Amino acid sequence: MKAWQVHENGEPREVMRPAEVADPVPGPGQVLVRVRAANVNFPDALLCRGQYQVRPPLPFTPGVELCGEITALGEGADGEIGARVLAQPVLPSGAFAGLALADAGSVRPAPGALDDAECAALHIGYQTGWFGLHRRAHLRSGETLLVHAAAGGVGSAAVQLGKAVGARVIGVVGGAEKAAVAAALGCDVVIDRTTQDVIAAVKEATGGRGADVVYDPVGGAAYQQSAKTVAFEGRIVVVGFASGDIPAPALNHALVKNYSIVGLHWGLYNARDPRAVADCHAELTRLAASGAVRPLVSERVPLEGAADAVQRVADGTTTGRVVVVPN
Template identity: 55%
Template structure:
């Protein structure tokens, strides 16, 4: 029995290196489960994987994809708490396929309130945002949060979760269309970095005080302006560097404002067997059940994954792109 998967045949742009292949349906080993994939969230790490620039660098040929929703079709030995027929969301490199095998510890119950496409976008971005804002920054109601790339994958999740926590959200975007999405998700103030000065606008909107928390998955010039807009005892969350330039953190800036620079690498908690991802997912389920949080996604066919990833890599996408597997739409 075979199924289809998108396979990177070398390193390069997704549209150049991804090929749709037929492969044997994988069997789960001890501690693993197999799922019939219904939807796959497309993330910037997928682009980096294809380019060979992600922190994990599998040798080609390999299957990218780090986040999906589907139904359990088989369980390996020593698996508890997950059964055949369960609808789950999960994360593991290699899920850009119709059938995928994941460690049982990296899957979570799919919220019944969400479609497959919406649920597929829940794990990586939303858990990263929750861990950054709550576990790492200890966000408090009434604080101001500055989110760069506020209409991107993890940035849009951070906007929703910060607003849900009672924070005032200032979102930085790259276009008017992305600004509209950031506002819908809960940003009270939107700054278009293509036409506005980030530092000046933040100071204007906060009476000169600055942002208590900066959530930055971008790096580069956007981060350079955002870090200067941080308030006294503010927390700089270093989430990623999608812009290509890694954040530079001058120690004197940390000193003169008592600022904390905090790394947010959510995947390490899974690797270390921490309970933080379970706590994050439980909190997200409550917010979803209450109708406070819901991923806003744009669906694309499974056959259009390479083109969609190219748009994502070029910064031309708005919100979350999710590939829906043929015949598995819910």
């Protein structure tokens, strides 16, 4: 089958190489999935660079999220041949290929309200957003939610989930094109950090009070802005560090302003509370059916364009989700 492989660590465009490889064979408890669509995530770039918390043996095929069709079952694996599902592939057999392996217990039914590309973009980003906003920050209707990188894949999911719960959403973006995307997503206020003072703009939009919840997948300067714009008894949700800069919070500042800093490592729920992951998927399926959430798929690229797509997502030049569609 056709697949992208990484034989050495480096920038995605430089180290991802097309190859013909043998079809993977499902082991005990695994399913073989024909890839119908594979979402591009920032962790794909970190995998290529050797900077992700999981380091698969070289060579490996990147791609951590897909929508596909079950074609074979390993020994003891539950599943239905031909079922359309969401899955996180078991590396080194990632999603940027014709076929991928997944643990049967982690496979979820694909929501019928979404097409293949939208389904491929639903699982990780929206689960992360749901757990971050609801389990960690306890966002309530009527509160103000500030989302950094609101036009990106992770940010756009948080915007939709915030609106679904009845929050007032402020989106921070970089550039006029991304500002238009954030507005179309439903942000009540859009702040372009390239032309506006983010701190001043948030204070103006909130009457000086600040945001009740800040959703930060960026880190670096964005986190510093978060600390200066979070409200009394607000919550800053640390989701990731797309900027590459991991901040060192001033805990005395959190003390004197009475706000919370909470971390969100969604993958840990798979190990510690898988029932909660399944319940979240049921809720996301319901929200998709109602039209409250729909992944923003800005590009659908062929398998041949996967390396370039991963690089552009890593460089922060894309909006919404870029999805690789093999066929």
